[in-house]
Amino acid sequence: MMKKTFLLVVCLSVCWFAQAQDSPKIGELLRINGPSGQFYNHVSFPQLNILVKRGKIASYKPVCRNEVVIDEVVTKNNGETYVVLKKKDGSKFFDFISKVEANYTKAVDSGNYL
Template sequence: MKKTVLFTFLVFLLSVSIYAQSNTSNVAIGDVFVIGEANDNYNHINFPKANFIIKKGGIVSYKNIVGEKVEVTSVKEDKDGQLIATIKLASKKKFFNSHKYVTVVVDKAIETKELVKI
């Protein structure tokens, strides 16, 4: 009896862990996206604040980044289960002439059309 209960418990744990590791997003390193136009501001692309851009000698203008191609350099999953990707400009330039990399919440940015897959 104890062995049957123990075996059932182990099978349950294995099945739960298999479903917990499944990832529905198909974003991989090297994928190319285009930065879309945001309604008010970019909520899911984590651009630096204006004062940090200015301190590094950059120009704060979101109009210059609309339509730019970006490439995914790394993908991680945070503690909430959201995919966080690090992106860089495909042209090898810097965002706002000051930052080489920017992070983005992939699923929400695609959903709100801040990022558009090519």
Template structure:
């Protein structure tokens, strides 16, 4: 009997753990976020352009200047695989690295890793 009780408690706890990870905050156009510090040297879930593309367009490839920038969501797109792709621009109207106006990111992954934060 104790084996059945343990198995029941284990399965209930696994179902609750799955429900907690499924809860995600929805994002709308016009929401404001702040770019955070990446866990590694490079941003993994925010699709910043590579250094050679920034330099070709006349910009300065300094990813540390992007930290702390306040951004506004301009478009939200649900992909077939279930991910949410967002595009955002700087709130002050400037350009990222002096060359790019709009950047895209995987919303759920960027929020969970801390690359995007609510202000």
């Protein structure tokens, strides 16, 4: 009896932690990983040619490993959850973008966040 109760508690806590990861909260801290390919597919960073036009290096390395804060959570009509991100230290992405939007579920599944 005690063994079954313990297993039930363990299973419920695992389910609770798995569900908690799917719902973003305002103020939650995330870390941006490098893109899974050449570009970020689920985070709306500018394309590399736009960075070059603004006088920046055509690379996403300046945003890799940055800590960001969820500023806003938006649920679109199609049911997907988007988050608005800003840097934890208050500076701008690439020195000209203060906030970016990202598809939370797809970005977490692809490994763009830690």
